[in-house]
Amino acid sequence: MTAAVLPRPSLVQRLLVVHAGDDAVFDGKFLDLPQWFEPGDVLVVNDAATLPASLPMHVHGVSGELRLVGAPEEGWVVLFGPGSWREATEDRAAPPSVVVGDVVQVANRPVPVLEVSDISPRLVRLALTLDEVLVHGRPVQYSYVPRSLQLDEVQTPYATRPWATEMPSAGRVLTPHLVHALRERGVRVVSVTHGAGLSATGDAGLDAALPLPERYEVPQATWDAVTGAKRVVAVGTSVVRALESAARGPLAGVTALKIGPQTKLSVVDALLSGMHEPGESHFQMMAAFVDLERLRRAVRHAEQEGYCNHEFGDSTLLFRDR
Amino acid sequence: MQTAVITGVSRGLGRAIALTLTNHGVRVVGIARPSVELDGLVGEAGPLFTAIAADVADPDAMVRAAASTFAALGHVDLLVHNASTLGPVPLRPTLDITAQQLAQVFAVNVTGPHALTRRIAGAMALRGQGTVVAISSDAAVNAYEEWGPYSAAKASNDHLYRVLAAENPTVRFITVDPGEMDTAMHAAAIPEADVHTLRKPSQVAKALVTLLGHAETGVRYELEVSP
Numbered sequence: 001m002t003a004a005v006l007p008r009p010s011l012v013q014r015l016l017v018v019h020a021g022d023d024a025v026f027d028g029k030f031l032d033l034p035q036w037f038e039p040g041d042v043l044v045v046n047d048a049a050t051l052p053a054s055l056p057m058h059v060h061g062v063s064g065e066l067r068l069v070g071a072p073e074e075g076w077v078v079l080f081g082p083g084s085w086r087e088a089t090e091d092r093a094a095p096p097s098v099v100v101g102d103v104v105q106v107a108n109r110p111v112p113v114l115e116v117s118d119i120s121p122r123l124v125r126l127a128l129t130l131d132e133v134l135v136h137g138r139p140v141q142y143s144y145v146p147r148s149l150q151l152d153e154v155q156t157p158y159a160t161r162p163w164a165t166e167m168p169s170a171g172r173v174l175t176p177h178l179v180h181a182l183r184e185r186g187v188r189v190v191s192v193t194h195g196a197g198l199s200a201t202g203d204a205g206l207d208a209a210l211p212l213p214e215r216y217e218v219p220q221a222t223w224d225a226v227t228g229a230k231r232v233v234a235v236g237t238s239v240v241r242a243l244e245s246a247a248r249g250p251l252a253g254v255t256a257l258k259i260g261p262q263t264k265l266s267v268v269d270a271l272l273s274g275m276h277e278p279g280e281s282h283f284q285m286m287a288a289f290v291d292l293e294r295l296r297r298a299v300r301h302a303e304q305e306g307y308c309n310h311e312f313g314d315s316t317l318l319f320r321d322r
Numbered sequence: 323m324q325t326a327v328i329t330g331v332s333r334g335l336g337r338a339i340a341l342t343l344t345n346h347g348v349r350v351v352g353i354a355r356p357s358v359e360l361d362g363l364v365g366e367a368g369p370l371f372t373a374i375a376a377d378v379a380d381p382d383a384m385v386r387a388a389a390s391t392f393a394a395l396g397h398v399d400l401l402v403h404n405a406s407t408l409g410p411v412p413l414r415p416t417l418d419i420t421a422q423q424l425a426q427v428f429a430v431n432v433t434g435p436h437a438l439t440r441r442i443a444g445a446m447a448l449r450g451q452g453t454v455v456a457i458s459s460d461a462a463v464n465a466y467e468e469w470g471p472y473s474a475a476k477a478s479n480d481h482l483y484r485v486l487a488a489e490n491p492t493v494r495f496i497t498v499d500p501g502e503m504d505t506a507m508h509a510a511a512i513p514e515a516d517v518h519t520l521r522k523p524s525q526v527a528k529a530l531v532t533l534l535g536h537a538e539t540g541v542r543y544e545l546e547v548s549p
């Protein structure tokens with residue numbers, strides 16, 4: 001699939017609709033999203049704002065980059081070696097290895113390494129603050145994007161608390177205008193906050209462990225709306241993770257739940273997401289809605305029809321069988 | 323109302339609005355460039371107040387300020403765009419104003435603030451409630467000699483808010499002319515003014531809070547302040 005390399009307006013966004021029990025797929029426009037829903041349906045968005053989660057760092061004589069995994073105060077970061085975001089993460093040189101007690105200069109402040117993860121020696125814990133991240137950080141960049149992205153460009157229209165380290169991109173083009181149109185149709189639109197984490201690090205061991213545990217919060221009012229819904233539509237894979245975690249545990253906390261083809265979904269009936277391909281963890285999650293064979297066919301169709309993928313790409317709407 | 327964001331809180335009307343709201347038990351985030359006055363307000367306004375040092379003319383700084391704001395407040399009920407600049411003082415004929423000077427006045431009064439509005443009003447639209455206020459001026463409607471950049475920026479912002487109101491039925495967008503006040507800005511514009519004829523920012527702030535109880539979206543208000 002070809003990548004959409006820069007932010008695009010909802011006007012040009014395409015929507016591929018796939019039903020679990022139907023061989024036919026539908027090519028539509030994102031702006032026509034409301035027509036797929038009925039009064040009583042509840043659409044749930046992730047209102048996490050995207051942090052400027054990438055900071056310059058210097059350790060053992062090497063200048064590199066660190067990317068936050070979750071909340072700055074929790075301090076888990078992935079270290080990247082020299083080079084820049086213009087190179088694909090898997091082509092970047094590895095950072096020097098560090099041990100507990102080593103000092104990393106983060107934006108010119110010495111910060112000690114508190115912990116090194118078993119998952120990967122590049123996954124370490126430092127003590128950072130939200131303030132320093134907001135002052136010195138910039139958004140995680142993508143090598144397929146021809147210029148550096150501004151923080152404003154990686155936010156959803158309704159973003160609030162800065163919890164996500166990469167943009168919850170499924171809702172990027174869900175404008176206030178569309179939200180209003182959905183509500184006029186009798187669809188409720190409510191929110192959760194989910195700290196969506198890094199999508200890829202280029203480190204095979206680490207990427208195999210994704211998604212790492214992430215914090216989430218489902219407000220009681222949202223949970224009430226969800227339990228009373230005709231159908232529940234998650235805007236983004238992070239919302240599926242938050243709602244299915246809430247169904248299995250507390251309404252707020254940290255979740256390690258992984259969702260794949262074998263997962264029996266208990267609350268979410270449909271997923272609005274980007275275009276994902278076999279091999280991505282998001283594709284695995286999609287398979288909880290629509291079986292793998294049908295998904296692969298949908299991907300082939302999307303390729304033939306010229307759909308675009310990645311953060312600024314087109315959208316897929318998947319309905320599971322009930 | 324539980325939470326509010328006010329720009330230009332280091333002195334004048336913005337400071338008075340911040341103090342009035344914290345006295346009403348509202349949690350307030352106040353934005354101004356770094357100064358001892360801003361630090362002083364942190365002590366005076368107490369624990370309900372959080373200061374963010376940022377330049378409203380810088381759109382990227384406003385996006386970061388929005389993130390800090392939501393981290394501190396969770397949600398925002400009221401946003402007041404009060405920070406403003408006249409441009410070069412003493413005021414001078416518009417043909418003596420360079421394009422760069424004009425652009426800077428628009429950056430402080432219109433374009434930088436819009437970056438903050440975008441980030442905050444979008445969340446208000448999702449919640450289906452919230453109020454965004456821009457402080458206007460009578461210079462937005464009257465063509466006073468030597469007030470070119472400021473009055474053009476204020477007039478342009480008034481109109482921007484009428485359009486925002488038309489586009490967003492669930493968020494209230496209003497503009498408010500506070501009338502002439504005894505502040506540093508007034509002294510810089512009209513040094514010869516008799517300050518006894520000017521309103522006190524604290525009175526104006528109270529009148530603004532009262533107005534918010536009944537104001538309707540898309541309307542430009544002129545504040546009534548009883549002496």
Ligand SMILES: NC(=O)c1ccc[n+]([C@@H]2O[C@H](COP(=O)([O-])OP(=O)(O)OC[C@H]3O[C@@H](n4cnc5c(N)ncnc54)[C@H](OP(=O)(O)O)[C@@H]3O)[C@@H](O)[C@H]2O)c1
Binds near residue numbers: 354403459500507
């Ligand atoms: N005074 C009047 O008679 C009068 C009449 C009509 C309308 N108004 C309007 O009322 C509002 C308040 O005016 P005022 O008289 O209280 O003005 P003021 O005393 O000059 O205060 C202006 C405030 O805005 C802040 N500010 C200016 N530029 C900024 C920037 N780039 N970034 C962040 N903050 C900035 C200042 O803080 P820092 O400089 O510390 O950053 C200060 O806190 C303004 O919108 C003004 O246009 C005033």
